[in-house]
Structure formats: structure tokens, C-alpha cells
Amino acid sequence: MRGQPLEVLQGTLDTLMLKALSWGPRHGYGVASWIRETTTDELSIEDGALYTALHRMEQRGWLAATWGVSEHNRKAKYYELTELGRRELKDARARWTRYAGAVSAVLEARA
Amino acid sequence: MDPLRWRRFGGPRGSGLTVLSRGIVRLFELVARPFRGGEAVDREIATHLELQIEALIAGGMSPETARRVALDRFGDVASYRRGLIRMDDKAARARRWRAWWGDLAQDLGLVFRGLRRSPGFGIGVIATLALGIGVNVTMIGLVDRLLFKAPAHVVDPGAVVRYTLTQTHPSFGSFTNASVTFKELDLQRRSGALTGLAAYYPGSVSYGRGESARSIRASLVTADFFGLLGIRPATGRFFDPADDPIEGGSPIAVISERLWVREFAGSREVVGRSLWLGSRQYQIVGVAPRGFAGIDLNAVDVWLPLNTGAREFLGSGDEWRDTWDWQWVRLVGRLRPEATRERASAEATALYRAAVADHHERKDDRGTVTFQPLIAGRGTDQSQTPTIAALLAGVSILVLLISCANVANLMLARGLSRRREIAVRVALGVGRGRLIRATLLESVCHAGLASVVGLGIAALAGSVIRSILLPGIDFIDPPVDGRLLAVAFGVALVAGSVVGLAPAIRLWHLDPAADLKAAGPTTGDHAAARTGLLGFQAVLSVVMLLCAGLYYKSLWTAASIDFGFRPEGLLTADIDLGVAGYGREQQWAFYDQALERVRLVPGVASAALTTTNPFWTRQASSLRLPGRDSLPRLKTAGPYFSAVTPEYFATLGLRVARGRGFADRDNAGAQRVMVINETMARTYWPGEEPIGKCAFVGRAATVCREVVGVTVDASNESLEVEPVMGYYLPLAQVDGLAADRFVMIRATDRPEAIAGDVGRALQTLAPNLPVATVRLMQDQIEPLLRPWRLGATLFGLMAAIALAVALVGLYSVLAFQVAQRRRELGIRTALGAGQSELAKMVVVQGQRVVLTGIAIGLVVSLAAVKLLVPADLLRRLLFQTSPFDPVVVGAAAGSLIVTTLLGSLIPARRAGRVPPMEAIRAD
Secondary structure, three states: OOOOOEOOOHHHHHHHHHHHHHHOOEEHHHHHHHHHHHOOOOEOOOHHHHHHHHHHHHHHOOEEEEEEEOOOOOEEEEEEEOHHHHHHHHHHHHHHHHHHHHHHHHHOOOO | OOHHHHHHOOOOOOOOOOOOOHHHHHHHHHHHOOOOOHHHHHHHHHHHHHHHHHHHHHOOOOHHHHHHHHHHHHOOHHHHHHHHHHHHHHHHHHHHHHHHHHHHHHHHHHHHHHHHHOHHHHHHHHHHHHHHHHHHHHHHHHHHHHHHOOOOOOOOHHHEEEEEEEEEEOOOEEEEEOEEOOHHHHHHOOOOOEEEEEEEEEEEEEEOOHHHOEEEEEEEEOOOHHHHHOOOOOEEOOOOHHHOOOOOOOOEEEEOHHHHHHHHOOOHHHOOOEEEEOOEEEEEEEEOOOOOOOOOOOOOOEEEEHHHHHHHHOOOOOHHHHOOOOOOEEEEEEEOOOOOHHHHHHHHHHHHHHHHOOOOOOOOOOOEEEEEEOOHHHHOOOOOHHHHHHHHHHHHHHHHHHHHHHHHHHHHHHHHHOHHHHHHHHHOOOOHHHHHHHHHHHHHHHHHHHHHHHHHHHHHHHHHHHHHHOOOOOOOOOOOOHHHHHHHHHHHHHHHHHHHHHHHHHHHOOOHHHHHHOOOOOOOOOHHHHHHHHHHHHHHHHHHHHHHHHHHHHHHHHHOOOOOOOOOOEEEEEOOOHHHOOOHHHHHHHHHHHHHHHHOOOOEEEEEEEOOOOOOOOOEOOEEOOOOOOOOOOOOOOOEEEEEOOOHHHHHOOOEEEEOOOOOOOOOOOOOEEEEEHHHHHHHOOOOOOOOOEEEEOOOOOOOEEEEEEEOOOOOOOOOOOOOOEEEEEHHHOOOOOOOOEEEEEEOOOHHHHHHHHHHHHHHHOOOOOOOEEEEHHHHHHHHHHHHHHHHHHHHHHHHHHHHHHHHHHHHHHHHHHHHOHHHHHHHHHOOOOHHHHHHHHHHHHHHHHHHHHHHHHHHHHHHHHHHOOHHHHHHHOOOOOOOOHHHHHHHHHHHHHHHHHHHHHHHHHHHOOOHHHHHHOO
């Protein structure tokens, strides 16, 4: 069953992107396409919003950015997790699991 | 940024690496920094869209559709772009600030580490600047207090004005007086430009009784004095008009907060208590607020109602109320909000001229009233002290400049020895701006520390100057206040920036490559700048020395002035008999006895009685000449008189030039006689023989007094050379004109040795009396010398500091140059140059700079005096001393030359002793 793509909350988007970067440095397009592939287009995220989040997280010190050359010889900005970012990913994941667990518990409760 | 480097690392079309290792990416970013601001965001978005489109096309889409889908997925490109650029800019700004503060903290750390590592340099710099700042702050504080600060507690001091009257005399020019007749008070109260006009009369009064009695400053004031100024009492009340009727007022007083605390321990019950002033008890009705001590520089401790007080302290009945002859009160008014000082002055002038128009004695159609501002008016008293203090403050800036030049020189020298270190820092990528900032920061820090030390110096020097050089002025506020703190730090900031400028300019023109290659510092570097600074110091020092010299000359001239009598060896004595309840007749009888008693004291050569005490009191009476309607007036007013016993002229050493002095036969029953001085003879009877002429002395006089002698002029008021008319009456024929008595005593030897004996001799006449006041005539003259002493001492001190700083500066420059030129000097020695020849070279080098400085300094300062300073100001600033006095000019130049010689001695000796081989091998 495939309905309208789901809206994503900002905090959740950050977490997804941190996850996308957990395998190593990627440029913005790499992050966008990874999320798109992984979620099989279930989530409706504008690519521009991804960049806003990347810049924001860079300024918070979760990501470090460097300029490099992409697959097709294009100058691209590569992002990678900093130690701070890695910790944030861990925390966010734990928070999400608790949250989802709690929500599921309520939804699946009987009487 | 640099395109060359960018390409070296294989830019966009470079090596074709797919993934760059993290290290290389980092290095790449460090060196190349390919984008800034919007450019980076554009590049990032473009790359994203390009990659997306390529991927979509590869997935089978047509390019058109792929482009549309990519843009669609991205969202509103323009809006995202703006947001990203904003975010990046903000972040970049924050980064720059953080870096700036970080660098600053680091540089500050360097400054203090440097101070710890080489304390000598830091201490030298700080001490030199502290001297300069200290001297400046001291002087500015003094001038601020003397000239600029409004009296405390006065409401809207800008609207308060002082009344001054300028009279013009056909032969003496114009003169301005702040002391005016009492008639002018009633007259000017009619003015429509003023909301009020009050009068006050500052003086002194004996306070207390018996042995503890002493003199305090009192001011007689009209009832509206405090109200006009807007002062509120700390406790109790001030005067009401009802308190001060023309006759029969009761004795009441307002005291200062200082007296309240000192004598009554600040007790609330002080109102209603009494204090002894002169011969009466006064009931205290109120206390002035803390810090208010009148509106003149001399602090007042007690205020009395004018009518009641004048009756007591002026004697002579009511004469002062209704005469144009007595100029004594000072007037202070408050302008209406819409009035200007000019309008008020014009109106007051018109009132004055109309009032005196039909008054033949005073007919004065050129008299001009000027309302002066309250603050500027603080300088209107006779003393030159405020003017000289202002000059001192101006010149003290020179001391600061000299210190700055010296410190700049030190910093340049250190800059040279640190050039390799600096070159290394530059090569390591430390920016030039950062280095310059660090240099300026260092000098400002030094100056900041110096200002703290300088404030200490100012606090100390301020209180010393106040107590030793300006004892006549009672300062209430502390020597260093908030205003001075601000001044000190302001001066430090400016001085620090100026001092750091020279090394900073050097850094600007830095050539790291050359500095790295150079074996060590070389001599040629900035020699011109350093020599220039040295010459500049010489110029300023010579100006300081000139000032000091001129004031020493003024002091010397003033101290050795011919008074017409011989003040050295003279004593004066009096006892406040009113306190003991003696009536007039009893007092006079007492003094006749006292004179006989004092003559018996061993060491007394002669003694006489007089009714006025030179430099202390003086007295005038109305005087008419038979057959004349009006008499010529002098700028110095007068004539003033003294009634004296026959030995007076001999005791004072006052020469009777023509005719005779007084003798015992000039007694109460004999023909009335008088002796006049040469100025009076010349003024009243020009070209005639005055002896044998006669004058009516005193308003009620019916007998014409015969002039029997003419004395030389005797100064009895000030050091001014303006001639003063004076005359003498036999004490036996004084006819009630004068109440006071003083004993004048000439000692055979040192007067201070017999002062105690004289006092005790008087005391034995009446054991219950207060202590007799015995003063040296020299001590009475001393306050008149004070402005010149102030100038001489402080200029002398500043000149000494300037010389010391210049000496150190010269020494360090020469010593440094000798050290730099060791190699050259060694070679010269090896080639046969003698020790003395090399030493001479160094001395000549120093002298050349200083002599040029002296020449410039002399020419500039003398030209400035000639062209810029009005002659009458110069006359007030220097006591009968020409600014071009050859002895002073010579001494100023000479002392600087000697100082230079001293400064070059050690470097010169060193220059001659460089061992040839060692010096050559050294490099």
C-alpha cells in the first residue's frame, strides 16, 4: 500500500542524515540519494531542506565539511561525522527507540 | 585564494582522483580555500543538481524531464540558497570574532610573559611613562581644582555670575576689581536681568578663647547668599532677612560641615550652641552641606550675617554702607533664564554710570560692569597661582612627550634585536596585522600599568603640593577623583598608541627574507628615526629648562625686591584683646605698656606701635585738600594710612627722604602733622614742595594736618611695582581714626631667636589673655612669593625629570649604537685609531644631535613667546623677568649640554676599548 509520502520532523531528519554519514564522508547529493533509496521514497523531503540541515549541523559541530572532487570530477562539499556527531547519532537513536516503543505500546494496548 | 597554489594541488580539472584521503582534503582546504560566501553555496547546489540530473538521465529520463524532476525534488532553489548563505555568513562572522578574541588573549599572555621574562625593559618603559603620566595627572588635577570645577552644591552654576567693575584711569589704564562698594549692591539689585544679587566679604576671625584660640576663615554674607546659590543646609537653617537688620541684629552663625565635624563631632544638637568669634559669642543656626566652603578658592568655615558682622569686624560705624570709597564686598548674582551675561552686564553698566554721574568723587562715565561666570571668577583674586598652574599643566604635557619619545626609542631598539624572531613568526604565517596589533597591545598595556603607577604618583604629589606649595587654599576634595582617573586612563591610551606607533610602522615595512638572512641587527636601521626622537627630546627638554630657569629668576627677583623698608630682622606682635573683654581705651593703654615691656627684651634693637601691619592689614580714611574739589586717583586706590609711634621709621628701616619723621613732641596737644610717601607727594602736589602743605584727614576733620616729611615708598600690600599712595600720622594724634594696634620689633640679631621671649613678655602683662601672635615679617611676605615658588619648584622638578629621562635616553641610544658597531670600531682600532679618537667620535655624535635640538628648541620657544603670548599675560606669568633673559637661556642650554656629556661618557669609553680581534671574530 502506497499513499502520500510522509512528512518528516526536523529532529528526525537530522538523525537520518547523521545515519547516512555514519559510513564515511559523503557530499550532499550522496546523502540525499542514500536517504531516498533507503526509504524507497516513502518520506517527502525537499533536497534543499537537506542542505539547510547539513549546514546547521556543521555549525553545531556535529559535521565537519571539506571540499573535494566528486565521482565525475566536480567540486563537491564532503561532510563527515565528528566525534560530537557520532555521539549525537547514538543518543538520537536511543531516544527514537524509546519514543517509538512508547508510542507503539500505547497504540497496541488493549483496553 | 592564490590561483597558482590552487592549480598546484590539481584543482577542478586536475588529477581525477575519485576519493580524496582525509589528510589531502584538509591540506587542500587549508591552502586553497576555494570559495567564499555565496560562491560556495552556489557551487554546492550546482553540483547537487548536476549529479541528480545525470543520475536521472542514466535511469532513462529525457534531459528535459530529468532537469524538471531534479529542480522539483530540490524545492525553491532561490529561497534555500538565500537561507544557506545567511547561515554561512553568520557562522563565519562568529568564527572571526572567536579567533580575534582568542588571538587577543594569546597576545595579552605574550605581553605578560614578556614582562616576566625581561622585567628590566618592562620596568624601564612603565617607570618612564608613569613619570610622564603622573606629572600630567597631578598638574591637570591642580588646574581642574583651581580653574574648572564649580563649587559643590551650587544649583545651575552656569547661571550664577560674579560682578566685576572695570574702571579706566587716564594715566594708569584700566583695572578690574571684584571687590566693590556696598552701594553697588542696592544699586544693582534693581537690574531686570537678575533674579537676585547677594554680597559676601571673605576674611578671617579668631575662633575660640584663650590659649586654644586660632584664626579661621569667615565670610560675611547677605541673607540671600545661600538661597541665591541654591544651597541647602545639612542641618538647621541658613539666614533670613529678618536675622540681619541694619541695626541690632543678634549674633548668629552658619558653620561649615568641616568645622561641625572637627569641633562638634557632627552632633545633631549643634544648632543652638554657641561659638566664640572675635570678642563675641555667636549662636549656631545651621550647618552648610558637606563640601561647600564658599565660592572662592579659600575655604570658609563660618558665615555671619553681613550687617551684624560688619559692625563687629569692620569697626568704623556705618561708614561702609554709604560711601563710594570703600571697595570691599564681592557680589554674586543669578541670571534670569532668558538673560545673557552680555545683556546683564550692559544693563548693570548703565545703572552704574547713571548712579555715579552726579557724584564728583567717583564720576566715571567709562566704568564698565562685567558679569563673569562663577567658575572663571575663581581666578579673579590677585594671586597669579591659577594662571601659573595652567601654564604648568600645559608644560607638563612636554614631560609626557619626552617620556613617550624615550619609550618609543627603547621599543625601536628592542624591535631591532627581535627582528629575527619576528621574521620567523611571519614566515610561520602570522599575519602582519596581527603582529602590529600585538605591538600596539603591548605598549597600551605598558601604558595602562604606567597610568596606575602614575595615579599613585599623582595622589602623592598632589597632596604634597597642596600642603607645601599651596597652603592658602583649603582643598576639600581628594587629590585624585573620578575625573582624574578618566584623564589618566585616557592619557595612557593615547600615550600607549603613540609609543607603539614607531615599532608598528617598522613592522608594516617588514621584509622577513632580509631579516632572516641578516646575521644580526645592523646599525643603519632606523638610525634616523632614533636620532630624530633623541633630538625631539632635546627640543622639549630645553623648553622645560627655560621655563624652570625663568621661574627661578622670577622667584629670585621677587624675593630680593626692595620693599622700601628692611623686612629681614623684623617681628610683629599683637594680642586679640577683644576676646578678653577689653574696651578700646583699655586696649590702647595695654599696647602702650606692651611697647615699653618689649623694649626691655634682650635682643630687641627697637620697637614701635602701628595701626596697620604691612602685608597683613591696611586702612584708608577720607582725605581732603584745602581748596580742591577732587583728588587724582591711582590704579592702586588709596591713599592708605598708618598711625605710628615716633620710632616706627627707624624700626622698619624706612628712610625719610625729606623733612622729618615723628618725635615725642608730636603729641595730642601739638599741631596736627603727617608724613607722606613719595608717590602721594608726586600725585597730589606734582612739581611742588609738599612739606608745609596740609590735608584734612577723616570725615569730621576740622584741622588741616601739616606735612612735615616725605618717606620713600614702602610696599605694604603686594609685590607689584605699581606705586601706592601712603601717609603716616603720629599715633598720639590719631583722633580715634584707627582701632587696631600692632607692635613692630627689630631684632639686633636673628628675629626667630627672640620671638618666644617677645611673646612671653607680652603675656606677663596680663596672664589671662590669649596667646600673643608673634610673626616674622618674612613669613608675612612669603605668601606673596608663593606663585613664583610654585612655578620655580614644579618647573624645576619637571625639568629635572626631563633631564633624567633625556640622560637615560641618550645613554641607551649611544650605548646601543656602540654595541652595534663593535665590529667597525674593532677594525678602526686595528687600523690604528686611538682610544680618545673613537671616544671623541661618540661624544661628538651625541652632542651634534643635542645641539641641534637645543638650537631648534630655543628658536621655537622664544619665537612662540614673542609671537603668541600677549605682553600683559607675560607680565603676570613672570615676575619682572624677561623671557629672553640671557643668563636663563644660557643656563638652560648649558645644563643640557653637560647632561649630554654625562650620558655619552660611558658609551664613549666603551667605544675606545673594543678589542680589535675579538670584535672582528665575533661574527
